[in-house]
Amino acid sequence: MVTKAGEDPPDLEEKKMSVSIRILVIWAAVLSLALAASVASADAWSWNFESGLGHNAEAIGSASGLVFSTTTPGGNMYYADINSGWYSVTSDNGKVYPDGQYFVSGDVAAYLVNPSDGAKISFAYGKASYFKVGYSSLFNFTLLAYDAAGQLLDQDTGLANTKGQGGTGLRYLEVSCPDIAYVVLHDSGGFWMIDNIETDAPVPEPASLVVLAVGLAALMVRRRRPA
Secondary structure (H helix, E strand, O other): OOOOOOOHHHHHHHHHHHHHHHHHHHHHHHHHHHHHOOEEEEOEEHHHHHHHHHOOOOOOOOEEOEEEEOOOOOOOOOOOOOOHOOOOOOEEEOOOOOOOOEEEEEEEEEEEEOOOOEEEEOOOOOOOEEEEEEEEEOEEEEEEEEOOOOOEEEEEEEEEOOOHHHHOOOOOOOEEEEEEEEEEOOOOOOOEEEEEEEEOOOOOHHHHHHHHHHHHHHHOOOOOOOO
C-alpha cells in the first residue's frame, strides 16, 4: 500500500495505536489508585463556616466533605454572615448585632429558613465515629446520629441557649458511635444557629487530588504528528 508523504505505514500506525491504548490503560489504573487514595480516614478536624464570608443567605450545599441539606427533600441550609446585620448575634470575636441574642463564633454561622424543618448533614466520603457542633437556640436543641439505613445510633440534647435565657456563648452537643452516615439537628420550631463543627469523617487528601487532576489532564492530551 502506498502512503502519502508524512503519513505512517499502516503497521506503524497500528503499533502506535497499541502503545496509546496501553498508556491509557496504565493511566486508568493510576487514576483508580489515586482516587482510592484521595479519601482517607481522618483524625479529628473542624469546620467553622467562615468560607461563607460575604455569602450571606446563600445555600451552603457541600464543603470539606460535608453535605448540608434538610430533612425535607430539596431543602437547604444557609450561611449567616453576621456582618450583614441581619441577625441578632453576639460573636466571640467581639461583634454584636443589634442586641446580640444568639451566639456564633467568628463572622459566619449556619441556619435554616424554615425553623420547623430539621437540618441534615451527611458525610460525602465515608462514615464518622463522632460529630460535635456548637449551637444557639430559642428552644432545647437536639443532635441525632443515623447510619446509612436510617437507624438511630446516638443522640444528645441541650437546653435553650440565647442571651435572654442566660446563655453566654455557644453550647456544644456531641454524638459518638461507629458508622455514622449523617446527623440531624433540630429544636421545637424556633430560630437557631450552628457553628464550629468537629468530626472524624473522611476527607479528601489534597496531594492525592492533585495526582488525580494531573492524570485526568494527561488523558485529555493527544499528541498529533505534524502533517
